[in-house]
Amino acid sequence: MKKLILTVSLLSLAIAEVHADDVFTDAVKAGKATFQVRPRFEFVDDAGAATADPAKAFIVRTVLGYKLAPIAGITAYAEAEDIRALGDDYHVPVVQAKPAYATVVDPEGTAVNQAWLAGYGFKVGKQKVVYNNARFIGDVGFRQDDQTFTAISYEKAKLLSWLDVQASYANKVAMINGQDGDISLPIVNLKARTPLGANVTLFWAGLEGKEAAGLTVPAAGLLANTGKDKSREYRVLKIDGKKGKFLYDLSYGKQSAYADGTAANAPDAEYRDIQLGYDFGPVLVKIQQETLEQGFQTPLATLHAFNGWADRFLATPTGGLVDTNIKLSGKAAGLGLALAVHRFEAESGGKTFGNEIDASVSKTFTPQWSAMVKVAKYNGSDEITAPANQVAYSKDVLKAWAQVEYKF
DSSP states (O other), rough: OOHHHHHHHHHHHHHHHHHHHHHHHHHHTEEEEEEEEEEEEEHHHHHTTTOOOOEEEEEEEEEEEOOOOOOOOOOEEEEEEEESSSOOOOOBBBBBBOTTTTTTOOOEEEEEEEEEEETTTEEEEEEOOOOSSSSSSSSOTTTTSSSEEEEEEEEEEEEEETTTEEEEEEEEEETTOOEEEEEEEEEEEEEEEEETEEEEEEEEEEEEEBBBHHHHHTTTTTGGBBBBOOOOEEEEEEEEEEEEEEEEEEEEEEEETTTTTTTTTSEEEEEEEEEEEESSSSSEEEEEEEEOOOOOOOSOOGGSSSSSSTTTTTTTTTTTEEEEEEEEEEEEEEEEEEEEEEEEEEESHHHHEEEEEEEEOOOOOESSSSEEEEEEEEEOOOOOOOOGGGGGSSSSEEEEEEEEEOOO
C-alpha cells in the first residue's frame, strides 16, 4: 500500500510538472514580441558652450521585447535596449564626456530596459512610470535612452465609478544619461471625475535621494537634483476638462524639503500652471503660462516636453521661471504639424531670459512606419549678464532632429 501511495504521489507530481510546463509553453507561444528601431540625426549648436563645436549625432535606438500571455491573470514582459552611434561628434556629461562638442544626452550602451511581472492591477520590476502629463514623474520617451524605474506600481481605473487610483514605490531610477540612482520614491495619484465634467486630480510624491549630499553638475550629471540634501516632496492639485470645444487645464503645487532634504537645497516653493485651449477643428490652439518659483525642481519629469524643446531650462534658474507660450497643432495634407512660441522670464526680479520658437512635422505612413522632423530655436536676452550661473540663459541655442521609426 505504501508503495502504491508513493507511486501515485510521484505520478501526480510528474503530471503537475508536465501541466505546468505545458501552461508556460502555451503562454510563450501565445505571447507577443515587440520591436522598435529608431534612427535619428540630431544637430545642436549651443552658444552657451563657448568652447564646443556643434554636435552632429546620428544615433540608432533598437528595442526588442517579449510579453507572455497571462497565466492565472499574471503576465511578464522583458525588453532589451541598444543605443548605438554612428560617429562620436557629441558630448554626454560624465558617462561619455567629449566637451569639444555640444551636448546630446543619448549615451551608447546595451541594457535590460524593462523586466516586470503584472497582474490584478499591480506591476513589479523595472518599468516605465508616468504620472498625469509627466510634469513631475515621466519616462522621457523622446530621448533614445528613456527613463525607467525599479518599482512596484498599482493602477486601477474606476476603483469607484468616479475615481481612478494610481500609486507606486520606486527604489532606483535609470536616467536618460546612462546614470542609475538609488532613491526612495513613494507616489500617490487620485483622479476624480465630477458631475460637472471636470477631472480633479490630487498628486503626492516624496523624492528621497540616497546619493551623497552636495553633488553638482557636471560631476553628478542629471542626478544632481536627487542627492540626499535635495530630497523634496510635491503636493499638487490639478483640474482639467473640456466644455464643447473649449479646453482647460489648471494646476497648483507646492514643494518642500523631505527626509534629509534641507531648506537651502529643497526650499518651500510653488508651482502654477494655467492652460486654456480651443479646438477649431483643423487646428487646436492652446495658450499657457507655467510658473516655477526659485528652487522648484522636477528632476524626474519628462523635461523635454516642457519649457521649450531647446532644453535650456532643464533646471529652474535662480529667480524662478515663467514660461508664457502659445501652441498650435493640427493636420494638413496627411501631415501632423505643431508650432509653439515661448517667452521666458524670471518669476522674481523682472528679467527676461529669452524667447523660443519650436516647430515639427510628422507623418505616419502605416501603423508600423513613421517619420518626424522638428526644430527648436532659443534666442537669449542680453538682460542676463550676471551671476555666472545665469549667463547661459542669454546664449542662443539651435537644435534640429530628423528621424524615422519602425515598430510592431
